[in-house]
Amino acid sequence: MGFIKKDLAMIKSNFKLLGILLVVYTIMGLLGQMDISFILPFISVMIMISTFSYDNYNKWDAYAACLPNGRKNSVRAKYITTILMIMVVAIITIILSFIISYVNTQTINYGQILVSMLGTIFGTLLVLTFMYPIIYKFGIEKARIGIFLIVFGVVIIGGFIVKYGDLSFAIKALNFFENYLVIILILLTIIMVYTSYKISVKIYRKKEF
Secondary structure, eight states: OHHHHHHHHHTTTHHHHHHHHHHHHHHHHHTTSOOGGGTHHHHHHHHHHHHHHHHHHTTHHHHHHTSTTHHHHHHHHHHHHHHHHHHHHHHHHHHHHHHHHHHHHSSOOHHHHHHHHHHHHHHHHHHHHHHHHHHHHHOHHHHHHHHHHHHHHHHHHHHHHHHHSOOHHHHHHHHHTGGGHHHHHHHHHHHHHHHHHHHHHHHHHHOOO
């Protein structure tokens, strides 16, 4: 709990920024200029990533390594705090999406909003599972370059596949698993996050400060 409180204390100043972004994106959503479900959870992860810079600046890792189970608890707290941030922001985003949908169309498409939000949460946690082990391995400064290269590479490869690949098999697979898609995404997310956490703990335990 102490480690979690530490991370929350570090991002406390960013809550105002997040609140301002909520208002701005809600207004843009009401004007029909954007879908807020795709942006806010990702911002929460970016805010949490900034805590690594604070940790590095304040020599936190050397201190945490001296505490009982400090290394493991430090990594665990980072993952728990990030997931909590994503979930809280996701709930707020869902509520705002309901309001925007009702104001703009006088109806609320619950299914579409919830499915979109589930996909966004999955995508956000997918980013987390790749980024955190890289940050723990190389440090926040070097990791930013690696993360940029990974994202750039994924975009290039994805664009190439969409343009030149045969997606018929993927479409058939999605249609086949359509009724189980939510369960599959939840199970896959749990497996990915847990695997990422174990890798991060293993890396962090071997680091010297």
